[in-house]
Amino acid sequence: MDLPAAGSGQPFEYDATAGSPSRLRLGGRLDVHAVEHVWGVLRREAKQLGAGGSPVVVDVSGVEYCDGAGAALLHALEQDLARAGAEVRMEGVGRMVQEQLTPYRELDDMEPARDGSGRGGWSGLLDGVDSVGRAAYSLFGFVGELTRAIGSALRHPRQVRWGDTLRVAEAAGFQALPIVSLIAFLLGVILAFQSAIAMRQFGGEIFVANLVAVSLFRELGPLMMAILLAGRSGAAFAAEIGTMKVNEEVNALKTMGLDPVRFLVLPKVLAGLLVAPLLALYANMIGLIGAAVVMQGFGIPWVAFFNQVTSALSASDLFSGLVKAVVFGLVIAAVGCLRGLQTGSGAASVGLSTTSAVVTSIILIVVLDGVFAVLFYHLGV
Numbered sequence: 001m002d003l004p005a006a007g008s009g010q011p012f013e014y015d016a017t018a019g020s021p022s023r024l025r026l027g028g029r030l031d032v033h034a035v036e037h038v039w040g041v042l043r044r045e046a047k048q049l050g051a052g053g054s055p056v057v058v059d060v061s062g063v064e065y066c067d068g069a070g071a072a073l074l075h076a077l078e079q080d081l082a083r084a085g086a087e088v089r090m091e092g093v094g095r096m097v098q099e100q101l102t103p104y105r106e107l108d109d110m111e112p113a114r115d116g117s118g119r120g121g122w123s124g125l126l127d128g129v130d131s132v133g134r135a136a137y138s139l140f141g142f143v144g145e146l147t148r149a150i151g152s153a154l155r156h157p158r159q160v161r162w163g164d165t166l167r168v169a170e171a172a173g174f175q176a177l178p179i180v181s182l183i184a185f186l187l188g189v190i191l192a193f194q195s196a197i198a199m200r201q202f203g204g205e206i207f208v209a210n211l212v213a214v215s216l217f218r219e220l221g222p223l224m225m226a227i228l229l230a231g232r233s234g235a236a237f238a239a240e241i242g243t244m245k246v247n248e249e250v251n252a253l254k255t256m257g258l259d260p261v262r263f264l265v266l267p268k269v270l271a272g273l274l275v276a277p278l279l280a281l282y283a284n285m286i287g288l289i290g291a292a293v294v295m296q297g298f299g300i301p302w303v304a305f306f307n308q309v310t311s312a313l314s315a316s317d318l319f320s321g322l323v324k325a326v327v328f329g330l331v332i333a334a335v336g337c338l339r340g341l342q343t344g345s346g347a348a349s350v351g352l353s354t355t356s357a358v359v360t361s362i363i364l365i366v367v368l369d370g371v372f373a374v375l376f377y378h379l380g381v
Contacts, residue, residue, distance in 0.1 A: 011028050011029065011034075012026075012028040012029050012030055012031075012034035012038070013027045013028050013062075014026050014027070014038065014042060014045075016045045016048075016049060018048075018049060020054065020055070021054065021055035021056060021057050021087075021089075022049040022050070022054055022055070022057070023056070023057045023058075023059060024045065024049060024056060024058050024077070025059040025062065026058070026059065026060050026062065026063055027062025027063060027064075028062065028063070028064060028065075029063075029064060029065040030060075030063050030065065030066045030067070030070030030073070030074075031066070031069065031070060032067060032068075032069035034070070035069040035072070036069075038073075039073060039076075042073065042077060043076060046077045046080050046081055047080055047081075047084060049081075049086070050080070050081040050084040050085070050086030050088075051084060053084070053085040053086055054086060055086060055087040055089065056081050056086050056088055057089050057090075058074070058077060058088065058089070058090045058091070059091045059092055060074070060090060060091070060092050060093055060094070060097055061092020061094075062092070063092075063094070063097060065096070066096050066100050067100065070097075071097070071100035071101050071103075071104060072104070074090075074097070075101065078090075138338075138342065139338070142261075142334075142338050142341070143334075145259075145261045146261060146265060146266070146269065146334060149259070149261050149265065149266045150266070150269070152262070153266060153270070160267070160270070161263070161266075161267050162267075164267040165267040165270045165271050166271075168267055168268050168271035169271040169274050169275050171233070171236070172229065172232070172233035172236075172271055172272065172275050173271075173274070173275030173278060173279060176228065176229070176232055176233070176275075176279065179228060179232070180225065180228060180279055180286070181282075181286050183224060183228060183283075184224065184282075184283040184284075184286035184287045184290070185287065185289065185290040186290065187287050187290070188212060188216070188286065188288060188289065188290025188291040188294075189290040189291065189293065189294050191211075191212050191215060191216075191220070191287075191291065192208055192212050192290065192291035192292075192294040192295060193294050195208045195211050195212065196294065196298050200298070205295065205298045205299070205300055206300055206304065206305075206308055207308075208295060208298075208300075209291070209295070209300075209305050209308035209309045209312065210308060210309075210312035212287070212291040212309075213288060213308075213309040213312050213313050213317075214313065214317055216283075216284045216287045216288065217284050217317045217318055217320075217321045218317050218320055218321050219321075219369075221280050221281075221283045221284040221287060221321055221325075222280045222321045222322075222324040222325040222328060223324075223328075223369060224283060225276065225280045225325060225328070226324075226325070226328035226329070226332060226365045227362060227365065229272070229275075229276060229279065229329065229332050230332045230336075230357075230358055230361035230362055230365065231358055233272070233332065233333070233336070234332045234333070234335060234336035234357050234358060234361045235336065235354045235358050236336070237268050237333060237336030237340060237357070238336045238339040238340040238343075238353045238354045238356070238357035238358075239340070239350055239353070239354045240340065241264055241265075241336075241337055241340025241341055241343070242339070242340040242349065242350040242353040242354065243350055244264070244340075245340065245343040246343060246345060246346065246347070246349065250264075250341070260341065264337065265334075265337040265341075268333050269330065269333045269334055269337065271333065272329040272332055272334075273326060273329050273330055273333070274329075276325045276326060276328055276329025276330075276332075277322045277325040277326050277329070279325070280321060280322065280324075280325035281325075284321070288309060291305070292305045292306065316381045320372075320376055320381050323372075324368075324369070324372055327368060328368065331361065331365065331368065332361045332365070335357055335361045335364065336357045336361065339353040339354070339356050339357035339360065340353055340357070
């Protein structure tokens with residue numbers, strides 16, 4: 001079969017002859033114009049010649065021009081004949097055809113970097129243990145570096161970048177007051193309203209003040225503050241340091257002899273330690289105001305409500321909540337910075353680090369809250 005040439009030169013032609021071995025002869029210009037017309041026809045011819053596993057010779061000695069499309073057709077013919085079980089031999093391969101076929105041959109010789117097929121449960125278990133071990137090693141290394149940086153800051157406070165610390169504290173603390181106010185107020189309103197409905201059956205609406213105050217100061221205030229801080233500031237820490245990591249700014253600090261933990265992480269951790277208890281205390285106050293507003297509707301005046309609150313609360317309630325808040329602030333800031341330093345390359349990795357920082361922080365907050373509950377119970381706090 002002959003096809004008209006798209007440019008100068010001989011038109012493309014092919015001839016299929018069955019025999020032992022069978023021959024498929026190609027000649028002329030094997031370019032994209034020819035391939036467009038003979039792709040399906042030649043592949044059907046090749047399958048017929050190789051049916052039953054008989055050997056096939058593909059003669060390309062007459063090919064005077066071959067482009068990428070022609071090489072793709074030759075590679076497809078080889079693959080079709082190999083799948084049919086036929087022995088394939090190419091004859092008359094010139095330099096042009098060889099150069100065009102080389103990328104396809106190299107691609108066939110490549111092995112996947114990781115072959116997930118046929119992996120047993122034992123291999124998967126070992127991979128999981130390896131991942132956990134690497135994560136634990138990275139975590140303990142970061143904790144050691146951060147502890148050393150905090151110890152150095154205590155010995156030499158003038159070396160701390162207090163300007164950056166106050167700037168981060170303002171962004172994480174003062175600028176978070178509106179959202180903390182809204183959530184804390186609504187939490188106090190909801191908690192007081194739901195409690196008052198149940199207490200009203202026994203005429204004990206006044207004891208709603210005890211319930212709300214103790215719940216906020218010991219549990220809900222620090223917990224709510226920590227979740228908001230993780231979603232707002234922890235994510236910001238991870239995104240900021242992660243972007244610096246992608247832009248090679250962290251490596252630039254190391255090149256200049258500056259410790260990234262002391263230069264970037266320490267101000268954020270100190271800011272977290274500073275603002276977390278203050279935000280928790282602020283959230284407690286706003287929550288009590290929200291509860292007092294609700295109790296007005298149940299006939300409990302402001303003075304009676306806050307007198308009941310002061311009688312219900314003790315110093316242990318206040319300080320146990322503040323201790324939780326300090327630990328939560330430390331964990332949130334440290335996790336956000338750690339995920340930022342672990343950021344890989346590319347913009348997508350910054351998003352992954354930010355998401356991981358928030359998820360990890362919330363999980364640790366819940367776990368630590370349970371640990372504190374058990375610890376305070378056994379200590380009688």
